[in-house]
Amino acid sequence: xxxxxxxxxxxxxxxxxxxxxxxxxxxxxxxxxxxxxxxxxxxxxxxxxxxxxxxxxxxxxxxxxxxxxxxxxxxxxxxxxxxxxxxxxxxxxxxxxxxxxxxxxxxxxxxxxxxxxxxxxxxxxxxxxxxxxxxxxxxxxxxxxxxxxxxxxxxxxxxxxxxxxxxxxxxxxxxxxxxxxxxxxxxxxxxxxxxxxxxxxxxxxxxxxxxxxxxxxxxxxxxxxxxxxxxxxxxxxxxxxxxxxxxxxxxxxxxxxxxxxxxxxxxxxxxxxxxxxxx
Amino acid sequence: xxxxxxxxxxxxxxxxxxxxxxxxxxxxxxxxxxxxxxxxxxxxxxxxxxxxxxxxxxxxxxxxxxxxxxxxxxxxxxxxxxxxxxxxxxxxxxxxxxxxxxxxxxxxxxxxxxxxxxxxxxxxxxxxxxxxxxxxxxxxxxxxxxxxxxxxxxxxxxxxxxxxxxxxxxxxxxxxxxxxxxxxxxxxxxxxxxxxxxxxxxxxxxxxxxxxxxxxxxxxxxxxxxxxxxxxxxxxxxxxxxxxxxxxxxxxxxxxxxxxxxxxxxxxxxxxxxxxxxxxxxxxxxxxxxxxxxxxxxxxxxxxxxxxxxxxxxxxxxxxxxxxxxxxxxxxxxxxxxxxxxxxxxxxxx
Numbered sequence: 001x002x003x004x005x006x007x008x009x010x011x012x013x014x015x016x017x018x019x020x021x022x023x024x025x026x027x028x029x030x031x032x033x034x035x036x037x038x039x040x041x042x043x044x045x046x047x048x049x050x051x052x053x054x055x056x057x058x059x060x061x062x063x064x065x066x067x068x069x070x071x072x073x074x075x076x077x078x079x080x081x082x083x084x085x086x087x088x089x090x091x092x093x094x095x096x097x098x099x100x101x102x103x104x105x106x107x108x109x110x111x112x113x114x115x116x117x118x119x120x121x122x123x124x125x126x127x128x129x130x131x132x133x134x135x136x137x138x139x140x141x142x143x144x145x146x147x148x149x150x151x152x153x154x155x156x157x158x159x160x161x162x163x164x165x166x167x168x169x170x171x172x173x174x175x176x177x178x179x180x181x182x183x184x185x186x187x188x189x190x191x192x193x194x195x196x197x198x199x200x201x202x203x204x205x206x207x208x209x210x211x212x213x214x215x216x217x218x219x220x221x222x223x224x225x226x227x228x229x230x231x232x233x234x235x236x237x238x239x240x241x242x243x244x245x246x247x248x249x250x251x252x253x254x255x256x257x258x259x260x261x262x263x264x265x266x267x268x269x270x271x272x273x274x275x276x277x278x279x
Numbered sequence: 280x281x282x283x284x285x286x287x288x289x290x291x292x293x294x295x296x297x298x299x300x301x302x303x304x305x306x307x308x309x310x311x312x313x314x315x316x317x318x319x320x321x322x323x324x325x326x327x328x329x330x331x332x333x334x335x336x337x338x339x340x341x342x343x344x345x346x347x348x349x350x351x352x353x354x355x356x357x358x359x360x361x362x363x364x365x366x367x368x369x370x371x372x373x374x375x376x377x378x379x380x381x382x383x384x385x386x387x388x389x390x391x392x393x394x395x396x397x398x399x400x401x402x403x404x405x406x407x408x409x410x411x412x413x414x415x416x417x418x419x420x421x422x423x424x425x426x427x428x429x430x431x432x433x434x435x436x437x438x439x440x441x442x443x444x445x446x447x448x449x450x451x452x453x454x455x456x457x458x459x460x461x462x463x464x465x466x467x468x469x470x471x472x473x474x475x476x477x478x479x480x481x482x483x484x485x486x487x488x489x490x491x492x493x494x495x496x497x498x499x500x501x502x503x504x505x506x507x508x509x510x511x512x513x514x515x516x517x518x519x520x521x522x523x524x525x526x527x528x529x530x531x532x533x534x535x536x537x538x539x540x541x542x543x544x545x546x547x548x549x550x551x552x553x554x555x556x557x558x559x560x561x562x563x564x565x566x567x568x569x570x571x572x573x574x575x576x577x578x579x580x581x582x583x584x585x586x587x588x589x590x591x592x593x594x595x596x597x598x599x600x601x602x603x604x605x606x607x608x609x610x611x612x613x614x615x616x617x618x619x620x621x622x623x624x625x626x627x628x629x
Binding site: 165167168170171172173174175176177178181185186189190 | 332333334353354355359360361363364365367369370371380381384385428
């Protein structure tokens with residue numbers, strides 16, 4: 001069936017509009033980050049201006065450098081991601097494959113944690129961290145992030161594991177692979193797309209997180225999402241520096257997106273198993 | 280090969296919850312035998328195969344391989360290979376890596392693995408496809424790849440679960456002959472699950488017929504065909520299936536639809552029976568059982584005639600259908616030795 005040319009054009013138009021709506025603020029911020037403060041406030045907006053790297057210089061190496069904050073974000077996001085994946089992959093495999101008492105209950109628990117409004121948890125979390133001295137610490141913030149990312153990652157990974165036919169594992173067991181080597185040689189390579197996707201989601205969620213970071217962080221641990229607010233003060237907003245900071249904070253996200261595109265390979269198992277009915 | 284590959288299953292019971300899949304199964308499979316487990320869907324044949332593989336536990340009974348009790352041994356410890364109905368190839372590995380995988384797991388050096396994989400692939404005629412991925416193979420080639428992966432480590436026992444069911448009819452017939460050749464060449468014991476009685480008849484040395492979680496008959500295909508042990512087996516074996524008619528037995532004759540025809544039965548036997556006659560054993564005669572031709576299926580060299588006899592539909596196979604017409608009244612007879620007699624109540628062969 002050939003698609004109607006008008007329909008086709010409309011589709012492109014819609015896609016273009018949506019993309020523009022999404023991209024406009026980003027591109028605007030990118031432009032702003034190269035402007036001087038005077039050009040930023042010019043009205044009507046100036047399209048021709050002398051681009052400057054002063055904002056980046058100031059944001060990176062000036063008095064209010066966000067380098068320590070980028071480091072904070074990196075530490076928290078990296079440790080959250082690493083720990084999440086370390087626990088989520090085996091947990092999801094267990095949920096997808098093994099039968100153990102309380103399996104249904106634990107599966108429901110994983111889902112239930114995703115339904116809680118995070119806002120309602122801030123005060124309890126604050127009190128808990130205060131009691132155990134975890135406020136303004138990497139371990140404290142990471143632990144809090146884990147409480148969200150782990151159920152999310154498990155829930156996401158389970159469906160990838162469930163897509164792998166049972167018979168494939170049974171074949172590996174008969175080939176003397178044993179449970180662990182089956183997981184390593186047969187199962188994990190087939191869910192690597194899912195692992196890549198989940199890792200990226202978890203990392204980005206941790207990197208972008210603001211609410212818990214602003215309440216549970218402090219002077220020592222202040223992720224970049226929180227630190228950017230330094231450029232907004234009562235007297236004035238330093239738009240150009242804020243934009244430069246935002247660009248720097250966004251850079252890893254965009255880089256990961258570009259890098260991961262190639263790794264998100266779908267349908268790797270398609271065609272490997274035919275029929276598969278069991279009597 | 281250090282092991283001969285004999286199998287003994289003793290009193291195996293398997294329950295899935297409240298459903299009993301196997302009711303105390305006993306089977307003896309001899310070394311080097313091509314043994315088919317034949318039965319309709321849900322009769323327990325695949326469960327039996329999976330128990331042999333160690334993929335299912337048993338609720339009671341013992342499984343012996345070469346006189347060693349393996350009832351509770353892990354699949355990997357049993358030295359058996361299985362070809363799954365779905366083939367279960369590893370999609371992220373090449374054909375060569377798939378075939379070599381069992382050797383990799385036993386720690387065989389890489390060079391040796393490669394040579395063995397090449398040899399196994401060549402045996403099943405896919406030696407030129409080693410660097411492909413399973414997704415790039417046709418159904419028949421995938422099936423061969425699964426076979427090669429099974430033969431590469433020279434196990435004592437091959438388990439094949441409906442290995443031909445995903446192939447088209449022509450390829451199925453070719454492949455089953457090849458399976459037979461391969462089995463003879465390797466001299467290995469094969470246990471083969473199928474619901475296709477024709478397939479079992481053509482490849483198996485012996486077979487076990489499964490019905491509702493029980494083995495109802497064990498024997499050579501020919502033996503079972505010639506002397507089915509019950510009405511159920513008689514109805515299952517043979518294409519088209521055997522005609523089964525309620526009849527009266529007295530004085531060495533059976534009475535069907537008012538006609539009395541001689542059968543091979545002891546003079547003392549009498550009472551209500553089920554008479555079984557294969558379609559090929561019926562012939563049209565001047566007198567006998569009255570029937571009306573309903574339909575003629577011409578197969579070219581022969582024909583299947585559908586008839587109505589005493590309100591029941593029966594089939595006759597003949598190569599002399601030219602003179603027959605639909606709607607025609609005929610009389611049917613059969614050779615006394617071709618009649619199968621079963622007890623009316625128990626369904627067992629008399």
